[in-house]
Ligand code: NDP
């Protein structure tokens with residue numbers, strides 16, 4: 160009888176959107192998956208609870224370890240203990256706006272955290288065994304120098320987050336060249352899903368519109384409606400993260416759909432998916448959207464979307480559109496989910512959640528809405 164040797168993967172940021180999709184994908188590929196999670200005073204494993212089995216059962220393939228990107232000792236000890244064939248470095252303070260409020264922490268976790276992992280691999284003598292994936296980002300292009308953006312487009316980061324990720328990008332390239340490590344950057348454009356964090360603009364929109372539809376919330380406040388993004392589905396993108404580590408040589412790849420929409424477009428399509436007919440009025444900071452066919456003059460009829468300048472960023476990334484030709488040719492990349500399908504999936508799931516909340520509110524229970 161031949162014994163199948165399973166591959167072992169370690170995912171940092173396993174409790175996040177991509178970590179959850181990637182863990183599910185790797186388990187379906189028969190990997191042993193180790194995930195690193197932060198200690199938290201409340202449960203923070205909602206997105207991966209369905210994958211987790213009681214550790215006393217047989218055939219357990221998914222394990223969690225406490226650690227933090229700012230703590231070398233935990234990173235080194237997890238890597239030593241788990242001896243991974245592949246490390247997916249997804250952990251990061253990933254919110255661009257928050258990085259202006261916490262620039263030093265963002266640099267520590269996103270830039271130095273990446274270095275800490277690469278150094279741990281090297282110091283443990285695992286540079287020939289362990290392949291490394293770095294979650295790089297289209298935010299590196301920032302103030303874009305050419306459109307669409309590919310692997311050869313110059314970088315011009317526009318936030319403390321993007322600057323930290325720039326360091327992580329180059330230290331990954333440097334360890335590949337200096338020590339012959341299989342280390343690569345996936346330069347991923349925005350990717351979303353029904354489990355996207357509630358404070359990123361797409362999820363903020365689908366969640367708020369669903370709540371407004373059911374009378375749980377009055378208005379959705381947004382910042383820059385004109386920002387253009389290339390939005391894909393996270394489920395499709397994590398497969399490319401894995402494929403990048405299965406090649407003969409380590410290379411960096413852009414993953415994107417090549418299709419651009421504005422934040423305003425996203426609102427319009429989400430509203431259509433939720434059967435909400437909206438119309439826009441005004442300009443700039445005074446731009447608002449009303450539900451159509453209702454009397455705007457009436458005091459009852461307040462806008463359901465409005466601008467709150469607190470969501471403007473000190474320096475903005477106005478437009479991003481990716482050119483994923485290299486990934487298409489070398490990895491066979493084709494986005495499976497269209498933009499409309501993505502918005503539909505997110506709006507549908509947020510409507511189900513809002514219905515649950517409405518039921519609770521009708522029975523006298525208070526539900527929370529603290530997503531900003
Ligand atoms: P999320 O914000 O959903 O997840 C981030 C993960 O990192 C969470 O598990 C979080 O833990 C963890 N984390 C944050 N700080 C630390 C820390 N100091 N130590 C340990 N863990 C930490 O991000 P996504 O899943 O959307 O993105 C995954 C990665 O890809 C990130 O690095 C992001 O910057 C990058 N990226 C994302 C893109 C996107 O559009 N989604 C596009 C391009 C790059 P907790 O759950 O406890 O908060």
Ligand code: GDR
Pocket residue numbers: 253254255256295296297298347348349350358359360361363380381382383384386387388422470471472475476477531
């Ligand atoms: P981004 O995503 O900054 O591209 O980073 P986000 O959804 O936060 O913003 C996209 C664009 O929408 C504009 N915007 C708002 N954004 C938020 N969050 N909230 C608002 O109310 C709002 N109104 C308008 C923003 O100004 C921006 O232009 C994401 C993260 O996942 C990063 O980790 C990742 O690297 C990049 O995508 C690629």
